[in-house]
Amino acid sequence: MKRILSAPLIALALASAHAVESPAEKDAIAMAERGASFVKAHGKDEMMKKIAAKDPDFVQGSLYVDMRDIHTGIVLAHPFNPTIVGKDLTDVPDASGKKYRREIIELAAKKGKGWVDYMYKNPETGKIEPKTTYILRVGDVVLEAGIYKK
Known part of the structure; x- marks a missing residue:
C-alpha cells in the first residue's frame, strides 16, 4: 500500500532537514564557548588534539572550531585544512581581498x-x-566557530 504525504508534512520534513544541516549563530557561539570551557579545564594542547581528531563536540558538519595564537596569528589547529596549521596567514586575503x-x-x-x-x-x-x-579569546588563543550564510 502506498502512502501519500500531504504538502504540509513534506514542507515540515524539508524544513526539519534544513534546520539540521544549517547551523545558526547560536550554534557557533555555543561551540566556541564549549571550546573555551575545554581549554580552561584541559589546556590548549588538548584542545588542539580534539580539533585535529574532528571530535564531534567541536566538528559538526560545516560548523567547526579552529584555533590560532592571538600574538603571532599562527594557526594552531584546523580540522579540515591541516596544511595551514603552523602558518601565519594573518595578511593573506580571502577571495574578495579582505584580510579577515x-x-x-x-x-x-x-x-x-x-x-x-x-x-x-x-x-x-x-x-x-x-x-x-x-571569535572568542581564551588566554593567548582565539577560538573560531563559523557558519556559512545562505
Missing part, C-alpha cells in the same frame, strides 16, 4: 569576542561561500 584573519586577531585583542564576515571554502560543498565566524 587580521580583523579576527584585532577584534579578539580589543573586545575578546565578536563576529567577522568573510569568504571561505565550505568543507561540505567545496565552494567559496560567505561565512560569518564567532
